[in-house]
Amino acid sequence: MNLPFEETRKLGEATRAIHCGEGVDSETKAIRRPIVLGNSFELNSSSETLAESFDWNDPDAFNYPRSRHPNARYLEERLAGMEGGEDCVVSSSGVAAISGAFFTLLSAGDHMISSRICYIGIHGFLVDHFAKRFGVELTLVDSTNPEAVRAAIRPNTKLIHIETPANPTTLVSDIAAISAIAKSIGAIFTVDSTFSGLVTQNPIALGADLVMHSLTKYVNGHGDSLGGCVTGRKDLISQIRLTASVHLGATISPFTAWLLMRSAATLPLRMKQHCENAMAIARYLESHPKVKLVRYPGLESHPQHAIAKKQMTGFGGMMNVILKCAKPDYFTFLKNLRLITHAVCLGHTESLVQYYPQEGDNPDIGVLNYPEDIGEGFLRLSVGLEDAKDLIADLAQTLEKLP
Numbered sequence: 001m002n003l004p005f006e007e008t009r010k011l012g013e014a015t016r017a018i019h020c021g022e023g024v025d026s027e028t029k030a031i032r033r034p035i036v037l038g039n040s041f042e043l044n045s046s047s048e049t050l051a052e053s054f055d056w057n058d059p060d061a062f063n064y065p066r067s068r069h070p071n072a073r074y075l076e077e078r079l080a081g082m083e084g085g086e087d088c089v090v091s092s093s094g095v096a097a098i099s100g101a102f103f104t105l106l107s108a109g110d111h112m113i114s115s116r117i118c119y120i121g122i123h124g125f126l127v128d129h130f131a132k133r134f135g136v137e138l139t140l141v142d143s144t145n146p147e148a149v150r151a152a153i154r155p156n157t158k159l160i161h162i163e164t165p166a167n168p169t170t171l172v173s174d175i176a177a178i179s180a181i182a183k184s185i186g187a188i189f190t191v192d193s194t195f196s197g198l199v200t201q202n203p204i205a206l207g208a209d210l211v212m213h214s215l216t217k218y219v220n221g222h223g224d225s226l227g228g229c230v231t232g233r234k235d236l237i238s239q240i241r242l243t244a245s246v247h248l249g250a251t252i253s254p255f256t257a258w259l260l261m262r263s264a265a266t267l268p269l270r271m272k273q274h275c276e277n278a279m280a281i282a283r284y285l286e287s288h289p290k291v292k293l294v295r296y297p298g299l300e301s302h303p304q305h306a307i308a309k310k311q312m313t314g315f316g317g318m319m320n321v322i323l324k325c326a327k328p329d330y331f332t333f334l335k336n337l338r339l340i341t342h343a344v345c346l347g348h349t350e351s352l353v354q355y356y357p358q359e360g361d362n363p364d365i366g367v368l369n370y371p372e373d374i375g376e377g378f379l380r381l382s383v384g385l386e387d388a389k390d391l392i393a394d395l396a397q398t399l400e401k402l403p
Ligand SMILES: *Cc1c(COP(=O)(O)O)cnc(C)c1O
Pocket: 093, 094, 095, 096, 119, 121, 122, 163, 167, 192, 194, 195, 213, 214, 215, 216, 217, 226, 227, 228
């Protein structure tokens, strides 16, 4: 693509996903980016000063791949273009990207507000390390209620973080309303948008300073790599790049960045099918006599369906399901599935389901319990790209075997 970055903003989402960060290799004329494995780059010897030839933080000047390497940079250009952010930094995992951002932006004595339901690895990082060991004041709130966010503000509130839709409960928070609250106090506003699959919501347009994704999920989409990104304000991304990559070392490998770049090109197309399949399955399950509850942002019965409709262009592929059967029969349900696999992770081509345990299943589950939000024991279904009729048939035959 030979368009200036600003002009790429006017392109449609599919065009941006395919062309941003792509280009002809100047040495071989290959129309795909090569994988660059060199772990050192020749420095500019003609610079007036050594410092000019060695800028750790210039995203387009390579010196040592922990700070930046070509494949990471191509992927960052693609993701920044897709998300509509000024710049992007990619990391070795979603947790590395998000914790790297928080390490960069928060210091001891600062106060942070976060969604109470957020990804378990981030929840653990915030509670067990930031709050308990590093002196960052932390308030976890029900961010589905913007007034709860406002009520948690302190004079030293530096950052507000929400996850929407939330993992695993699919609860939706109002991005524009919470952005207005953050702006009113000059706090940085960050959104973990992983569950949206990137293309179904645009937190930056709704006022987020930074958007985070686990690229492991929908962006990768094929269940075969790990990565994370933070996209948004250039001034903040530059700081995060230095801290997360240079100082904390959470750099993505060139091969993984190349794989994610390849996957990202088909994300808009894949998300359409995830959304369509999930809606068909949510409606099927909601009408099934052996199912107690289906929670999917696209269903009118979802507690924040109105907000989801306002801020999302599709409702993604994630849902919660509670069955009417007793606990042991959840395992009958899982054991008899033939296409859908019982496994962690989400956003893959194939459908996955995960059982979230109840009190008594395992003494260590701790925060894995979400009783306040959804009741004890539920399934999190990640609807894949198979034919919806085959997924429905699989669910039907296992539900048939329940009492
Ligand atoms: C999976 C996930 C993460 C963590 O990403 P990893 O790539 O597993 O480190 C963060 N946030 C959300 C919402 C997730 O689903």
